[in-house]
Amino acid sequence: MRKFSWNKHFFSNTYTIAENAEERGHLRGNNLLSSTSEANFMGNDYKFVSEHWYNQNAKVYKAGQTEPLARINFNGFTSKAEIIYNGKIYQLKFLNLWQSRWEISKNEEPIITSKKSSLSGGEANIHEEYAELLLIALYTSNYFYSIGFMIIIIVVVIIISS
Numbered sequence: 001m002r003k004f005s006w007n008k009h010f011f012s013n014t015y016t017i018a019e020n021a022e023e024r025g026h027l028r029g030n031n032l033l034s035s036t037s038e039a040n041f042m043g044n045d046y047k048f049v050s051e052h053w054y055n056q057n058a059k060v061y062k063a064g065q066t067e068p069l070a071r072i073n074f075n076g077f078t079s080k081a082e083i084i085y086n087g088k089i090y091q092l093k094f095l096n097l098w099q100s101r102w103e104i105s106k107n108e109e110p111i112i113t114s115k116k117s118s119l120s121g122g123e124a125n126i127h128e129e130y131a132e133l134l135l136i137a138l139y140t141s142n143y144f145y146s147i148g149f150m151i152i153i154i155v156v157v158i159i160i161s162s
Helices: 128-161
Strands: 002-008 014-019 022-028 036-041 044-050 057-062 070-075 080-085 088-094 102-106 109-113 115-118 121-126
Touching: 002 128, 014 128, 022 128, 036 128, 057 128, 070 128, 080 128, 088 128, 102 128, 109 121, 109 128, 121 128
Parallel strands: none
Antiparallel strands: 002 014, 002 121, 014 022, 022 036, 036 044, 044 057, 057 070, 070 080, 080 088, 088 102, 102 109, 115 121
16 A cells, blocks of 8 residues: 655646655646646656547546557536546546545445545555556546636626626
8 A cells, every 4th residue: 555645736737746755746737728738657657638628538648658548537517537447447526515535436446535635735545556546536636626616717707797
């Protein structure tokens, strides 16, 4: 079991990932108008490619590979996502209304459960075989955070313009 932590500055799309206070990688999350994101984790480079600018589906590629390592199917209305990783299906769902805690499960059995350790960071204990799922989960949660932020901005603009 490995213990990872991550940190993201409030208005930044970049996550820093650490294990035992030693940096293990980063993820530059996309904004709503970008279709790609890049990451480095445990010495490997990754690329996240959204199929549309509004990110309803995404593919994850490991550097040098032409076939995707994973596929992410977002369900924006329920704040859930289906992740197909190494040919197996996993579900990511948020555990609270504020979307500060999430869980990845397989056949309804939790694999990874995040714990929020601060306003902009968190931590999780992960078995070695699921370490890459952490990176995928951070990308996925960033998508939902971006959607939530956009909805708040739209509501504020509507209220102000009324």
